[in-house]
Amino acid sequence: MAPQLTLQAPLELPPAEVPGYLDRLWGEALQESTGAATFTLLVWEPSWLQQQLIRTGRIDGPLSGLLNGELLEAARQVVGEVGLPTSTAPMAPEVAWRLGQQAGDHSAEDLRGQFVDRAISAHRPRRLITLAPTLAADHPLETLVAAYCPLAEERSGSEDACGDVVVLRGGMGAIEQGLAMLQPLIPAELPCWVWWNGSMDESPELLEALAVPPRRLVVDSSIGEPRRCLDLLVDRIELGQAVNDLNWLRLRSWRESLAMVFDPPRRQLALDQVVQLDIDVEGNHPVKGLLLAAWIADRLGWHLQSSYWIHGDRPEGLGIGAEFQRTDGQSVQFRLMPVPVGISKTHPGALVGLRLICAPAGQSPLCVILCSESGGCMRLEAGGVASMELAEEVVPLPNESEEMEMARLLAGGHDSTNPLLAAAAPLAAKLLPS
């Protein structure tokens, strides 16, 4: 879906005048409109990768904050050029960081916060606030405001359920200074989503200030240092906040495929007899794989006994091993291995394959292998599985953009964390050896 610039040209105002202007906008200009009783969406939109790719002249502007094929292609090229392992995902923060070391002073128009994806605008956010930090740390604070209505063809009926858009742009110092102005702009009576569309380990104070409960937090635990990602998830969940993790949501097709294997009642007994679980992930980011393992362990009632690093000489990094105890006291061995891939997926730590071995008493063992659509999983297919009953499935790649995932969240929404994620995250955090 092509992103839409659904706004009239936004107005640049001195920060101090913004609240007054918005009040007037709703009071006078939009007198007939009460504003939709919908929600506020607050987005942290650093787009460091896009900014660096533009600055170094690798892609053209404008700076939109949206991912597209050209951007990902350019980022993959950088991975090769600077000698990062080929399994490094374009969205891995080290890619943008490496680019930051390179020279360049290209610039482009900054339209962050002004593109509203149609999937999102269809839900008519009452207020869309974007924080758009610039590479130049000393950039002064700029504030842009616009009233916003869905495009004519999206509008149905005569009701003007309109919203407004606010963009805060500037260096990090300026953004922090803008925070004070921001708080009163978030209508207290409406739900507010805070989408941390950046690395989970950057600007912790800012995150702290923006993501106060009961605001609903949206993060992506594939971006950022794994320990920090998991700890943050766990902290927030324990706080009782509604946390949505895009990395967890991207596991849906894996969960569905695995559940499908065990739908026939004759297979369900085998679920109590799992002896081994192996997961292969792309590159050096285990969080997604750990979340999957933790979900399985939680659903099947396993208790974690121990976890440890598996050393090797792989350029991708260390593996993780663990032992669980089943409800009947038997043990389950778990291994998560980083594996090299030729072309990485967009986000770090994408799943390559999963193998589950069940050994029901008195029957031949069952070996379930799930493979990602785009690659083989030869490692998991090798080694002693020939004598087992084999159930092999290919897991389709999700083909949705971040904005589509986000739109799906905004379409419904809960004021508490999904119980499955709430159970899996703490276990995943324990699985990651210290």
Next chain:
Amino acid sequence: MAATQTNPLRVGLRQERVISPQCLVIFGASGDLTHRKLIPALFELFRQRRLPTEFAVLGCARRPWSDEDFRSRMAEALAEEVKQHQSAWQQFAACLFYEPVDLQQDEDVVRLGTRLEAIDRLRATRGNRTFYLSVSPAFYGSGCRALAAAGLLRDPARSRVVIEKPFGTDYASAEQLNRVVQACGQEQQIFRIDHYLGKETVQNILVLRFANTIFEPIWNRNYIANVQITAAETVGVEERAGYYESSGALRDMVQNHLTQMLALTTMEAPGRFDPEAIRNEKAKVLQAARLANEDEPWKCCVRGQYSRGGSPAMPLSGYRQEPGVNPNSTTETYVAMKLFIDNWRWQGVPFYLRTGKRLPKRLSEVVLTFREAPVHLFDAAGGSPTANQLVLRIQPDEGAGFVFEVKAPGSGMRSRPVDMHFSYDESFGEPSDEGYVRLLADAMLGDPTLFTRSDEVEAAWRLYTPLLELIEEAPWQLPVQPYEAGTWGPGAADSLLADDGLLWRRP
């Protein structure tokens, strides 16, 4: 579908389609359907976390209840579930509200509008509304009119109306009701319920036909000899006599449920899986359907009524002896009929429909019988070879079966039929959404696939108009024939097929 063991990995995976924040307004909130079906279905959705936090149910009826009254009545009605899930019920009950509304008083409906705005602010329900008319059919038209007059249906993207069955009592009344309803909003806002479409296995007819390549090439007059569609019930009229006396099996079952099964079985492949594309094809095939003998409809239809039966240990009373039934009633509790579909695919293939109460088994199925092999090379163990049959079982034991000939074991080359069998329970073992859970979720999602469109409803009524007129004007030509309770209907229904050299399938 029978609930067997649940798959622990499947929990929480049904969240593909997200129900948007909205207020569900139930008219008839003090009625039977609300506490028996609607609120339990909503509570089920709530417990599955499929309702958003920004959600409200506003119950409406004439009696002057308060929010609290409504909550406690519903808690009473659902006592068992409430006891099992107390804290969930507390949360759910917090989104139940009540407003006294008489649908025939315009000012009540205007006041409803104000209340809805207050709920939007209170629950951030985004001005999204689903209006569910669970009131007497006499109010469907006036209810829609009142909603439209109060401006509550103005935005087609954010308001929809769900209309319970029955939709009309004949072609003229359905057309008239459609005219009224369509004047109040756009067709996409109108959700006419057909409970059969909420059944997973009815939907499976579509998937079986159009997700597989092996069926479509033979799904036509060149290969199919005849089709039987059966919906049999073991129960009698029970406490529904008041309604049933004025409706009968033809209106209660055939015009809607059996006709939907017929449409799904016979429609052309839609260009894409899109509600409108599917409904176009269904409407088209129904428009091509006709009674086998429209000039003399009594020759292609049999009506029956159950009389006393059962065993001395378990005597069953006859329909005319049931409480609330006129002792001289001529309402049919059984119908069988023969139809044709005049199009390239089905020309000349007879379709036999039957439904009845107090039959020996509860079951719904579609049976496609294929043409015989052109030459009989083998002796059949049972005399003549059995034709291939594809059986789509809707209930119970949902699934599909295929009957074909194999070599009988032993010396010689004799053939005998075997049954290849697929069962939902054995393959999935998972209770799927049934009935109201599915239909309510779809209506709130704004997905009309499982609801019937105006032209479908009209085509279905038009199909049976010659019969309805005959029953009205010359009932002696199509008398109700008694059949003993607990048997497969009157003998005349067997003759209907015997005339074509066929038998009903004995399931």
